[in-house]
Amino acid sequence: MATQANTLDQNKPSHSFLSIFTPCSAQQRQQNFESYWEFSQQHAGEIYEQDRDLEHKRNKREQFEADQVRSRKPLPNLDAFYRNNVELVDNPKTLDQKTLLMTCIYKFARHELNGIRGAWDTVPAVDKTTDLKDKISRVHLAEEFCHVRFFTEMLHTFHLENIEFPPLGPIETKVYEIFPHCPEALMSPPAFVTELMGMNFYIQLDEKICEILDDEPEARDRLRELLHEIMVDECAHIGQRRNFMGPIGIWFSKALIKPIFKMFTRDIPEIAILFDVDRLINDAHNFNYSTISPRIIERSWIPSYCQ
Secondary structure (H helix, E strand, O other), X not given: OOXXXXXXXXXXXXXXXXXXXXXXXXXXXXXXXXXXXXXXXXXXXXXXXXXXXXXXXXXXXXXXXXXXXXXXXXXXXXXXXXXXXXXXXXXXXXXXXXXXXXXXXXXXXXXXXXXXXXXXXXOOOHHHOOOHHHHHHHHHHHHHHHHHHHHHHHHHHOOOOOOOOOOOOHHHHHHHHHHHHOOHHHHHHHHHHHHHHHHHHHHHHHHHHHHHOOOOHHHHHHHHHHHXXXXXXXXXXXXXXXXXXXXXXXXHHHHHHHHHHHHHHHHOHHHHHHOOHXXXXXXXXXXXXXXXXXXXXXXXXXXXXXX
């Protein structure tokens, strides 16, 4: 596998983008739903409803599995990962950064999986609906299931083979069950903020992978390849979720950024240990696509009103 140049791809897009919070008309939003659906069909390929999988993601995953990469320097203590992956029970000062990075990735994937399980049962299958938004949401959810599989492969790269994702606590589980049934006007702002949080988390995660795994170039590059597959989707998901909201939804979503980010870092304490939480929040408030690598941008989708 070719080693990626240096660490992070610091190249910026050749032109700047407008804020994700840029006002747009209802007509523009409808046009962008249609544009996103065209992109989504080409990007995802066929949807495999029973497996909650997508043709092109499955093909990519099979390529990774056919060319496995495994760390040459396993974690110092695998038991420390399995002891702390669901809940951080050890003093984090006693854990090395690689173990904290892996438990952080695990916890994020677990949250993502638990968040989409309930939603999958509330959105009709693509061939069972004529509603464009439902079709988009169904493929979006299938992509999220694919992301969990990519996260799992990241963990496998570090010889963490016994990966299971148990349900969250009863309160969190109930919230995730109720959330998909909320009216769109109430659901869209927090859903958008979680996508925004995800992308800013991934940007810093990319940096941390380069920093912490500098002594493991092959494993580092494989984790970045897997992460970038997720980031291409997440880049498009930000705009897709933004497209559901008018001015009131945008105002509400801005108000939700800090409390949702703070809540999430309480659930995943490794984020506060490894990442700059204030930067996560500030970058979300000021988000535009100029912060994303052009290699991601060129494979993804951006709303017309942000270009």
